[in-house]
Ligand code: XLS
């Protein structure tokens with residue numbers, strides 16, 4: 001039975017097409033910097049927002065029409081939902097999807113029952129993957145929805161909660177492995193605090209690191225070679241999340257000897273909640289070799305929370321792609337739409353409009369960034385801006401061959417710095433506009 005009977009397979013029709021159910025810019029076979037857009041962008045559909053979102057918000061109840069879903073928490077409903085999900089992903093032409101354990105299968109009354117439910121739905125997912133060729137970009141575990149996790153999971157003050165979370169992640173890694181998942185994500189859920197009066201921050205961070213090491217040991221023991229990823233987020237649901245931003249995550253990774261274990265999954269709306277641009281977070285991770293994957297979405301400038309909207313801003317996607325192209329792509333990571341349709345966009349077809357828009361926006365960003373890079377307009381400017389370090393005293397500073405005393409005599413002799421140049425910010429902003 002078709003769940004989206006009025007939607008055909010979405011094809012690339014080019015920029016002049018007026019068909020809302022076609023790509024205008026995402027041309028999967030087009031080569032950009034030596035790779036196809038398909039392989040370069042590695043788009044993924046997220047299960048939680050796209051197939052489990054209901055349209056509730058803090059002020060109102062569900063609005064979204066999902067005719068294939070009976071609204072129950074039964075395993076049967078979960079299994080049926082897989083068909084609708086894969087019909088959607090296949091028609092969209094996204095090569096990947098991502099899930100949390102509890103998105104795809106319902107939590108049972110006991111741990112054993114939850115494990116059984118997850119295993120049942122996982123075999124259905126495996127069948128669907130084999131039938132369609134759609135692959136799992138990453139799996140993860142939901143360690144935040146159930147009341148047991150009210151104080152956190154790995155950072156809960158209660159050791160039994162830590163143990164329960166470990167059991168859950170153990171199975172989530174095993175199923176991710178079984179489904180050929182290429183990455184496994186850790187988003188801190190409720191790992192953080194609301195108030196330091198009741199919190200032993202040092203102990204909580206130690207526990208989180210222990211949890212990560214145990215996850216890594218288990219992954220190794222079962223032969224899972226996928227990439228582990230941390231997803232920074234500064235706040236929500238707690239006032240302070242331990243995975244605040246890329247810098248805080250990297251400090252954690254290095255403090256606890258996790259350098260070879262985990263990279264970062266950077267999400268736009270989390271970057272902006274932390275007071276950074278997405279480009280900053282991407283570049284900060286990339287320059288240190290830790291950019292693993294992205295959660296592509298966007299926030300709303302006028303709303304303070306994680307609205308997880310679909311990305312349609314060409315400046316944003318261009319900035320993302322300037323960094324991602326510099327890295328040569330994200331593989332084995334990818335571009336996961338951790339984004340949800342607005343609760344007013346309640347019809348199933350709105351899911352197509354949303355994803356098509358996001359994919360087209362990233363395809364445009366890719367082409368624009370590639371053109372900027374081909375002309376070298378930014379790279380040349382930046383290289384020139386730092387040219388005083390290429391030889392002479394600058395080279396000595398970079399090589400660690402100069403001392404304060406030497407720099408003092410150098411400057412006493414010279415008197416004043418030479419060759420300070422304009423930053424040309426406005427000029428460069430104009431140059432970028434010329435490419436849009
Ligand atoms: C929530 C996070 C979550 C992660 C996966 O804000 O973005 O959806 O991507 O747990």
Ligand code: NI
Nearest residue numbers: 267269306308
């Ligand atoms: Ni988010």
Ligand code: NI
Nearest residue numbers: 231267295338
């Ligand atoms: Ni996310």
